[in-house]
Amino acid sequence: MDALLLVDTTREHLPSPAPQPLIDLVDRARGVGGVIVHVADRSVDDVADAADASGATDAVDEADAAGAADTDAADDADVQPQIDSVVGTTTDELVLVSAVPDAFEGVDDLAEGLDDLGVDRIIIAGSNARGALLESAAAALAIGFELTVVRDGIGEPGEWVEELEAAGAVVKSGADVWLKM
Incomplete structure (x- = not known):
């Protein structure tokens, strides 16, 4: 099963409105009742x-x-916690705050909780303004999750995307991501 991990999608880090491919992917995940996890560096x-x-x-x-x-x-x-996300949040979604860029380090039991839900692949999108996308994605790979980076669902692409791809991540556009939820 997949989990959509949205990192730093707050108005502070990601332009509003959010990139349309990100909005479309979130809408698809919500439409099938998928696991959506929002991680921000601070709450409202x-x-x-x-x-x-x-x-x-x-x-x-x-x-x-x-x-x-x-x-x-x-x-x-x-x-x-409540965050000011450009894609919004719902009561069915997990909203977490991590003071450090690596969400798996900053949130106790995040990896274990996702594993308990049967998640084996993380689809990651959001902002890398504080290095959190790179750090969280690298940690997901190191922990053993399959990883898909949403190329057109990130605020500022850079060399870090190619680094993740070389480390084993799949990089796709949001429209090409098949959800297993």
Whole structure:
């Protein structure tokens, strides 16, 4: 089974609107109830807290108005973080925050959880602005997952895509990716 791993698809890292091939791939995965995992470097609450600390209260007010979870409520319940993704998120999708570029290092039990779901191939897309696509993709290969990089679903292609292909990743356009979900 596949998992679609969307890395740093926040408005901070990926232009809005998102590349159409990425939107189409996410829509296809959602349409079949596929495993979709969003990983970002910080949540809406983290952005609001940083803005509050710098005195930029407008950002905090906007985050609250957009329905950002109250941090006290988040402490009392097992609430997923919220991110400002250019492709959006749904309640059926896993939303994670990783302070380090490698999502498998930054999120405890991510590899084990995907394995428990029967995931054997990761389809990865998003932004490599902080090196997170490269780091997470390389880790997925090292762990033993098959890996497909969505060539037209990444913010800034570069030599790192060829490096991953040389390491065993398959590089395809979003329209050419067959989903096993």
